[in-house]
Amino acid sequence: MPTAETAHFEPARRMSANGWAVALVFLPPALLLFTVFVALPMVEAAWYGFYDWDGYGRPERFIGLKNYGYLIGNPVFARSLVNNGLVIAVSLLVELPLALAAAMAVAGRVVGAVWFRMIFFLPYVLADVAAGLIWRYMFSGDYGLVATITGALGLQPYYLLADRDWAFTAILIVIIWKYFGFYMMLYIAGLKGIDKSVLEAAEVDGASALQRFRYITLPLLGPMIRLSIFFAVVGSLQLFDIIVPLTGGGPFDTTHTMVSFLYYFGITRMRVGFGSAVGVVLFFICVTFAIGYQRIFMRND
Amino acid sequence: MPATPRDESGRRLSPLAMIAIFGALVALSAVVLVPILATALGGFKTLGELRVNLLGLPQHWVWKNYWDILAGHRYWQVLGNSLLIALLTVALTLALSSMAAFAFAHLKFFGGKFLLSYLLLGMLFPLATAILPLFIKVRDLGLLDSYWGVVLPQVAFSLAMAILLLRNSFRQLPGELLDAAMMDGCGYFRYFIFITLPLSGPILSTVAVISFVGSWNGYLLPLVVLDSEWRYPWTLGLMAYQGQYNTSWQLVLAFITLTILPAIVMFLFAQRYIVAGLTAGAVKS
Numbered sequence: 372m373p374t375a376e377t378a379h380f381e382p383a384r385r386m387s388a389n390g391w392a393v394a395l396v397f398l399p400p401a402l403l404l405f406t407v408f409v410a411l412p413m414v415e416a417a418w419y420g421f422y423d424w425d426g427y428g429r430p431e432r433f434i435g436l437k438n439y440g441y442l443i444g445n446p447v448f449a450r451s452l453v454n455n456g457l458v459i460a461v462s463l464l465v466e467l468p469l470a471l472a473a474a475m476a477v478a479g480r481v482v483g484a485v486w487f488r489m490i491f492f493l494p495y496v497l498a499d500v501a502a503g504l505i506w507r508y509m510f511s512g513d514y515g516l517v518a519t520i521t522g523a524l525g526l527q528p529y530y531l532l533a534d535r536d537w538a539f540t541a542i543l544i545v546i547i548w549k550y551f552g553f554y555m556m557l558y559i560a561g562l563k564g565i566d567k568s569v570l571e572a573a574e575v576d577g578a579s580a581l582q583r584f585r586y587i588t589l590p591l592l593g594p595m596i597r598l599s600i601f602f603a604v605v606g607s608l609q610l611f612d613i614i615v616p617l618t619g620g621g622p623f624d625t626t627h628t629m630v631s632f633l634y635y636f637g638i639t640r641m642r643v644g645f646g647s648a649v650g651v652v653l654f655f656i657c658v659t660f661a662i663g664y665q666r667i668f669m670r671n672d
Numbered sequence: 673m674p675a676t677p678r679d680e681s682g683r684r685l686s687p688l689a690m691i692a693i694f695g696a697l698v699a700l701s702a703v704v705l706v707p708i709l710a711t712a713l714g715g716f717k718t719l720g721e722l723r724v725n726l727l728g729l730p731q732h733w734v735w736k737n738y739w740d741i742l743a744g745h746r747y748w749q750v751l752g753n754s755l756l757i758a759l760l761t762v763a764l765t766l767a768l769s770s771m772a773a774f775a776f777a778h779l780k781f782f783g784g785k786f787l788l789s790y791l792l793l794g795m796l797f798p799l800a801t802a803i804l805p806l807f808i809k810v811r812d813l814g815l816l817d818s819y820w821g822v823v824l825p826q827v828a829f830s831l832a833m834a835i836l837l838l839r840n841s842f843r844q845l846p847g848e849l850l851d852a853a854m855m856d857g858c859g860y861f862r863y864f865i866f867i868t869l870p871l872s873g874p875i876l877s878t879v880a881v882i883s884f885v886g887s888w889n890g891y892l893l894p895l896v897v898l899d900s901e902w903r904y905p906w907t908l909g910l911m912a913y914q915g916q917y918n919t920s921w922q923l924v925l926a927f928i929t930l931t932i933l934p935a936i937v938m939f940l941f942a943q944r945y946i947v948a949g950l951t952a953g954a955v956k957s
């Protein structure tokens with residue numbers, strides 16, 4: 372995140388002995404914990420990535436870039452990259468527009484607006500694993516929603532999550548269901564900040580509802596929209612929890628994401644070197660996106 | 673003249689448009705609520721009825737599904753574990769991040785900017801990227817299969833955002849306060865305890881909400897670190913329960929309902945707080 376130099380009122384003050392004492396007591400705990408559990412593991416991931424290592428003893432079998440080579444040639448990893456791309460696409464093209472529409476609708480004085488907000492935000496409060504299990508039931512084929520539909524139409528049971536062509540679509544539906552309410556709340560916060568007199572002036576000047584939305588609301592909501600896109604992409608890149616209860620990566624390894632690939636092919640098989648290499652790739656994708664996006668789109672926010 | 677209803681952005685709405693919007697919102701609410709309601713009701717049904725009755729009330733209310741879970745100690749154990757882990761995480765996050773944020777906000781020392789940027793690097797990548805070396809680290813420190821093995825990395829990964837939020841907020845406090853306090857011979861320590869912290873209630877609660885919800889719903893880290901089932905938080909406990917009773921959906925549905933219940937109740941009671949906390953965390957950082 373950018374650390375904007377916010378205006379502060381403190382005059383430059385020379386550090387007193389008291390100041391040094393405070394710095395020496397207040398900073399080390401946070402720095403130590405951060406270094407041990409965040410910074411070092413990331414550096415070590417880069418190191419382990421060059422080794423063939425099962426996690427016992429010390430990493431000794433140096434294999435250069437072979438772990439990365441395996442990754443490039445691995446069809447399951449390629450598929451998981453595509454899946455992460457799909458999550459990003461659906462988030463940006465379906466989830467965020469839905470959230471914006473919902474925000475515009477409930478920001479108005481619709482009857483029960485407070486209730487609608489609460490209902491839409493509710494899935495976001497549930498843990499991903501619980502949401503995933505709920506939808507596993509909905510999609511199960513013998514019970515739940517899909518079974519009800521096939522039953523009503525007199526069709527054979529349909530096992531959506533076992534269908535390699537459609538299982539990931541089912542996951543995408545759950546993701547939209549779970550997360551659109553969060554972005555709706557962000558947009559509602561953004562809409563509150565818009566000066567209503569501008570919109571009224573435009574209306575007096577004869578701008579249609581669509582024009583007011585296109586030329587006033589949308590641009591003024593710009594910072595919030597750019598922020599929501601950032602969170603949607605970063606969140607999509609680290610998707611994992613929801614995959615496990617729904618499909619566990621199946622059928623035929625078609626529904627993995629990068630992190631579930633890392634978990635099922637690196638951690639559960641204790642292939643530390645290989646899994647670390649996956650982590651390094653994910654790290655570079657995240658950091659490149661975060662820095663690039665902030666440089667390009669969020670300069671003035 | 674009665675005012676026509678307007679929306680938040682000042683548009684006047686025709687009654688027809690109002691009805692259309694209301695209808696769309698009701699439909700969307702149904703989509704959101706059906707899975708949750710079907711789950712809660714499903715816990716009261718027999719397995720046979722689950723095949724044919726998704727949303728209707730149960731023919732016979734089978735209280736036993738819920739009752740057996742509530743009477744057993746498994747459910748209370750996983751909730752207790754989650755609560756313990758979350759409270760430790762929140763307490764430690766608040767303590768460490770407020771201290772560090774205070775130093776960054778008020779002290780100018782050589783390397784201060786560099787140290788802050790170093791900590792803020794933590795916001796650039798998620799925990800999942802470093803999960804394997806993190807597992808090795810936790811193992812080498814002898815923390816595998818312990819609560820601290822979950823708590824400490826959780827705290828470490830929530831520090832960056834917490835410090836950023838708190839530092840920005842601490843700097844907004846009027847500087848005259850600090851000057852006056854220093855002149856009265858009140859050192860930084862006492863200023864921190866008696867002035868900064870009491871004046872920072874809202875932002876501290878924002879940080880607390882973010883780290884509590886993150887910890888309560890956490891799955892990947894405990895999955896990798898914990899081994900013994902009696903230490904499982906509810907997310908792991910739920911998956912284990914589902915693995916064990918995967919042919920008895922009525923039991924799994926009851927267990928899901930009961931485990932998400934605390935989050936839903938908390939949300940209903942502290943809705944404003946939670947929404948503000950979770951969205952403010954995103955916006956202010």
